[in-house]
Amino acid sequence: MRLRFRPGLNRMDSRLVVVRWGAVYLDRQLSSLPGEIEMARILVPRITPERPVRRGHSRFSLSLIFLLALFSVRGWSQSLVIKDVTVIDATGRAAAPHSTVVIDGDHIIAISRSKKTHLPRNAVIVDGTGKFLIPGLWDMHVHGASDIRAPWSHLLFVANGVVGVRDMSGPPDANAWRARQVSNLDPTPTIYLGSPIVDGPNPAWPDSIVVADEAQGREVVDQQQQRGADFIKVYSGLPRNAYFAIADEAKKRDIPFEGHVPDAVTAAEATGAGQRSIEHLTQVAEGCSKEEKTIAAERQRLEASFRAPDATMPQKIAAGQSIIRLNFHVVDSFDEATAQSLFAQFVKNGTWQTPTLTLLQGQIDDPLNTSDPRLQYLSKEVRAKWDAGYYSHFPPPARAAMVQLARAEFDESKKIVALMYRSGVPILAGTDTMNPHCFPGFGIHDELAFLVDAGLPPIAALQAATRNAAEFMGQRDRRGTIEVGKTADLVLLDKDPLANIHNTRSIQAVVLNGKLFPRGALDAMLTKAQTLASIPNAAASGK
Ligand SMILES: [Zn+2]
Numbered sequence: 001m002r003l004r005f006r007p008g009l010n011r012m013d014s015r016l017v018v019v020r021w022g023a024v025y026l027d028r029q030l031s032s033l034p035g036e037i038e039m040a041r042i043l044v045p046r047i048t049p050e051r052p053v054r055r056g057h058s059r060f061s062l063s064l065i066f067l068l069a070l071f072s073v074r075g076w077s078q079s080l081v082i083k084d085v086t087v088i089d090a091t092g093r094a095a096a097p098h099s100t101v102v103i104d105g106d107h108i109i110a111i112s113r114s115k116k117t118h119l120p121r122n123a124v125i126v127d128g129t130g131k132f133l134i135p136g137l138w139d140m141h142v143h144g145a146s147d148i149r150a151p152w153s154h155l156l157f158v159a160n161g162v163v164g165v166r167d168m169s170g171p172p173d174a175n176a177w178r179a180r181q182v183s184n185l186d187p188t189p190t191i192y193l194g195s196p197i198v199d200g201p202n203p204a205w206p207d208s209i210v211v212a213d214e215a216q217g218r219e220v221v222d223q224q225q226q227r228g229a230d231f232i233k234v235y236s237g238l239p240r241n242a243y244f245a246i247a248d249e250a251k252k253r254d255i256p257f258e259g260h261v262p263d264a265v266t267a268a269e270a271t272g273a274g275q276r277s278i279e280h281l282t283q284v285a286e287g288c289s290k291e292e293k294t295i296a297a298e299r300q301r302l303e304a305s306f307r308a309p310d311a312t313m314p315q316k317i318a319a320g321q322s323i324i325r326l327n328f329h330v331v332d333s334f335d336e337a338t339a340q341s342l343f344a345q346f347v348k349n350g351t352w353q354t355p356t357l358t359l360l361q362g363q364i365d366d367p368l369n370t371s372d373p374r375l376q377y378l379s380k381e382v383r384a385k386w387d388a389g390y391y392s393h394f395p396p397p398a399r400a401a402m403v404q405l406a407r408a409e410f411d412e413s414k415k416i417v418a419l420m421y422r423s424g425v426p427i428l429a430g431t432d433t434m435n436p437h438c439f440p441g442f443g444i445h446d447e448l449a450f451l452v453d454a455g456l457p458p459i460a461a462l463q464a465a466t467r468n469a470a471e472f473m474g475q476r477d478r479r480g481t482i483e484v485g486k487t488a489d490l491v492l493l494d495k496d497p498l499a500n501i502h503n504t505r506s507i508q509a510v511v512l513n514g515k516l517f518p519r520g521a522l523d524a525m526l527t528k529a530q531t532l533a534s535i536p537n538a539a540a541s542g543k
Helices: 011-015 035-040 062-070 150-159 174-181 214-226 240-253 267-272 292-307 313-332 336-349 357-362 373-377 380-388 396-423 443-454 458-464 467-472 501-505 519-533
Strands: 079-087 096-104 107-112 124-127 132-135 137-142 162-167 190-199 231-234 257-259 277-279 352-354 490-493 507-512 515-518
Touching: 079 490, 137 150, 137 443, 137 467, 150 162, 150 507, 150 519, 174 190, 190 214, 190 257, 214 231, 214 240, 231 240, 240 257, 267 277, 267 336, 292 313, 313 396, 336 396, 357 396, 357 443, 373 519, 396 443, 443 458, 443 501, 458 467, 458 501, 490 501, 507 519, 515 519
Parallel strands: 079 124, 079 132, 137 162, 162 190, 190 231, 231 257, 257 277, 277 352
Antiparallel strands: 079 096, 096 107, 132 490, 490 507, 507 515
C-alpha cells in the first residue's frame, strides 16, 4: 500500500461532496491521477446525486432542422377522439370503462360513457377498445432537459409518455433559455424549470451558483426570480445562515425553494423554513433516528478530522471508515415514533418528498446490463459516466463497504417511503435521470415500479407522477388528471397499469398538447433521439 501524496493534493478535500449516503466521492480529476494515490480514494463522506454538465449551444445541421420540423407540434388544431377506452383519470375516482374522450385543439372538451356522444366532424378517431388511458406522466426530478442534452432527452421523455419534467439544474437565465426554445420544433415536455444549483463554497458541480453568506443568499433569490426560474434549487453545501436567508427571501418574494436539505440543516428545520420539496430523502433518515443530534455532532467531528489540513493518510482512512459506520448507525437507529413526528411536520407544512428510489437503487452500483436496449439512446458522454459507476476508482474493500451501505440505505428508504405514504406525506415521482441507471424517459416507469414495490398502491404511484405533480406546481386547474378543461396530455396503454404497474410501459400512443403520436411516431422519436445523442457534443470542445 502506497500512501504517498502529491503536493497540493489537499485540494481534494474541497472536492469531496457530502450528501446522505456516507460513501466516498472523489472528483474525476483526482480519480484520473496516477496510482500512487490509490489509498487516497477511500471512505469518506458520501456521494452526490447530481451530475449536470457544462451548458452550451448544440449546433444542428440544416437536415436535422428539417427532421425537427417533421415532428412539429405547432399549429395543431385537429379534433381528436379516443373511443371506448378505460379512463384512469388519476383524480381518485374508479377506472371508467367504455369511455369516450373528446379533445379539441390542446384541451379535453368532453368525457362521456354514452354511446351517443357527439363527435366533432373530421375528428381523428382512435379506437381505445381494450386499452387504458392515463394522464401524461411527469418526471419530477431530472437533469439534462435544459442543457446540451435537451435535444435528445426531450424526445426520450415524450416517447415514454413523459409530458413534463421538473428540471433540477436549470440554466443561469431561464427567460433567455425559454426564448431560445421557441425555435425548437420538436415535441418537448413541459418544463418546470429550476435555478442553477445553489450550493455553498466548494460547490459539488461546476455550474453551481455559490452562496457563502446571507446577503448572497438573498441576492440569488432575487436574481433567479427576475430571470424567470420557477423555483430556487438548494443544495447540500449551503451554510446554515445562507440557507435560512434564502428561505426567508423566497418566502417574501413568493418563489418556492426545493432540493436537498443541506448537510448543516435538519429535515425538521427545512420543513419549518418552508422548503417546498425534499429530494432523495436528504437528512430524512437522520431525522427518523432518535439519535439525530449525537449523530450530527459525531459526523461534524469526523468530517473535520478528515478535512484537517494536517491529517495524515491513516487518519483520513480511519475517519472515512468511521463515517461509513456512522451511516450504518443512522439506518440501525431508525425509530418509528420519531419518524412519525417528523412526517407529521411534513404534512402540516406541505413539504413534498421526491424519494428518487431509482437513483438510490442505482447507487447500489450493480454493473450495467449491457444488453439493456435503453442504453443505445444515451450520448457517449453520459454512457461513459454510467460505465464508470459510482465507486469504480475505489479499492475493493472500500467499494464493498459503500455498496453494502447503499443497499441498507435503499431498503430503509423504501420503508420510509411506505410510512410517509401512510402518514399522508405528499410524494412526487422523480428519477434523477442522467445519473447512472436513471434512464431519461424510460426511468419514470422504473420509479413507479419502485414506489409500488415500496408499498404504494399502483394508483398512488400513478398519482405521484400525474395529479401530485400538477398540484405541487400549483397547476391542478390545467394538468395532472383526465378531466374536462384540462390540457390533453395523455398516454394510451395496451395493458392495465392498476393490475400491474409495469404495464405503464405498454405505450400505444401519447397525446401531447392535444397532438396524437401513435406508436410508429414514438418509435421514430426514439430513432431520432439516438441520432441526436450520437452527434459529438459541441460544448465538450470548449463551447
Ligand atoms: Zn438531481
